[in-house]
Amino acid sequence: MSTIDHTAGDGGWQGGRGAAKAAPRPRLHRSGSDTAFYGFTALCAAAVVVLMAAIGWVLARDAWPSISKFGISFLWRSVWDTNKGSFGGLTPIYGTICTTLIAIVIAVPLALAIALLLVEMVHPLVRKIVGTAIELLAAIPSIVYGMWGLFVLVPLIQKYVDPAIQRTPLRGLPLFSGAPLGYGILTAGLILALMILPFIAAVSRDVLSMVPQVIKEAGYGMGSTTWEVTRSISLRYGLSGIVGAFFLGVGRAVGETMAVTYVIGGASNLSTSWLQPGQTIASKIALGFPETGPGLERGALVELGLILFAMTIIFQLIAQTWLRRVRKRVGGRA
């Protein structure tokens, strides 16, 4: 008979910590197979950490020629001159940030709305059909979105959306200036939004459907409207799951290469306008790597990869800190 160990990482169980403070810890009485299993799983977890550290180290090592030459100015110079050996990553960085931003702003509210609709409001048959459709959309390979974007979305934007924007006062803003080309940051952002929307919707739907019926009934019983129950109970309950889905979606958007490459128009010069061609980090690396031999240019490309890696980690850290604070305030489960 083995004693259950309460101190093995169960941070949410207040009783465990309290008990440990009050009384001496119970001794571990595990069988050999338990220890082996624990060892093996701990090893896999450790391997993931080691792998991440190794990736970071290889990136830093291969980017070193570029880092030592350009320093921090690599982040705000937008030049890519192979002959003169001068490289700066501002154009791809700006493009990555903008396309991801557009994708999030469009996809996240829509995905949440779809998930809420499916879970709270529709007939079970509709739920099944639309749910399956969303999952199928989420499984389409991104290169297909890229092709569709190139042959359908680009001409659409060039012929209808760009001129429409030019007719509104928005054309005065530097963000929307320029001749209608169809290729550009806005088009790439739309394709990314289309790609991450089904994914976030599907995961959010799963998270929201796990909210216990009892709690929702309690809300309805007290006279809350559907929206009040949804906002104050369902969304709060599933917050960490939804935020997790959000991050997976963002991760996919930030790293998406081929779909973006086809529609973003591969520009080297920085143009603040979203209607003009731009570049993203993933696209720049994919296009430049095959033709670049070892040297300074390759170091610059790897440095772009390192910047993307660092951006993702920082974003995750900020999000986890924010999530922890929200959780404490809301008092929900881990």
Add this chain to the structure above:
Amino acid sequence: MTMAKGRRRAVALSGVVAAALLIMSVAAACGSSSSSSSTATGGGATSTITGAGATFPAPLYTKWAAEYQKISGLQLNYQPVGSGAGIQAIEGKTVQFGASDAPLSEADLQKAGLIQFPLTIGGVVLAVNLDGVGDGQLKLDGPTLAKIFMGDIKTWDDPAIAALNPGTKLPSTAITTVHRSDSSGTTFNFTTYLSDVSPQWKSKYGASKDISWPNGVGGNKNAGVATAVQQTKGAIGYVEYAYAKQTGMATAQLKNKDGQWVKPSLDTFAAAAQGATWSAADGFATILANSPGPTSWPIAAASFILIYKDQQDATQAKAMLQFFDWTYKNGASIAQSLDYVPVPSNVSTLVETQWGKDVTVSGTPVWP
């Protein structure tokens, strides 16, 4: 007692597995970057030759390899991974020959112990999408083309273009330039031509596989540029001749070095190759851009093969050289059917003389 022993064994096992995983991951990280010192030996002794590199000549090399295998039984595998990756592959000795659109300098060749020779010739053409302008109708010269791509000429009815095209009604559409968004030998050849005809281009952008284009849309590979030109009214882009021909796009005439207006065709590319001076001394790195000759196409370019001077296996080296020799002597019709230009016979003779001098196995020449 048994429990403690079992636990010890389990902990020991976990420790061993942990150590093994760590060692493997560290070894993988270190081993991948340093080039392997082992030489490629190929599959069966003389039956497989591997090569990697430029994508431009890939359709031709693949067709040649298939035809040659029917005659000789030699299997040749060519991977179109890109010129840069091809150079890296031959330097890492993972393939028997590398292929590159942009030639290596003689200094680089000496350092790596390689020789370089052209295997085929192609041309870069300007595709235009302009209402009322058909194939071969638009006339442009070098300096005007440079100004268009630099952004100095912004509309099609600019006086500079109109002066070259009397009698053609040019619309006032804005010019959209289309370039390659990926690093490419085609860009190298095009920018080499622009650097040759425009001193401002040379000082601002130079010739390279990937430059900081000041404007315009970038397409992914020749197909991407072709699509972008077809989709945008008023667009002009540079593509390999084969693409323009196969997609039926309207192309522009150019004024060559001798002042003649020429249209792109296999004949004008061949004339460019004939008009140039080739020599083994600089690794045959002849620039065919702006080649002299009354019918020369100004933006022709050769695609090169890189092999080691010091070969490991005499039979394999001989088999490989025999393939290249076959393409020089018998591959012309296949090349022309795929819209490539074969290397002129005077050049191939020079190349084979160089093989005889430089390609050896332990000091013994392999060729003839």
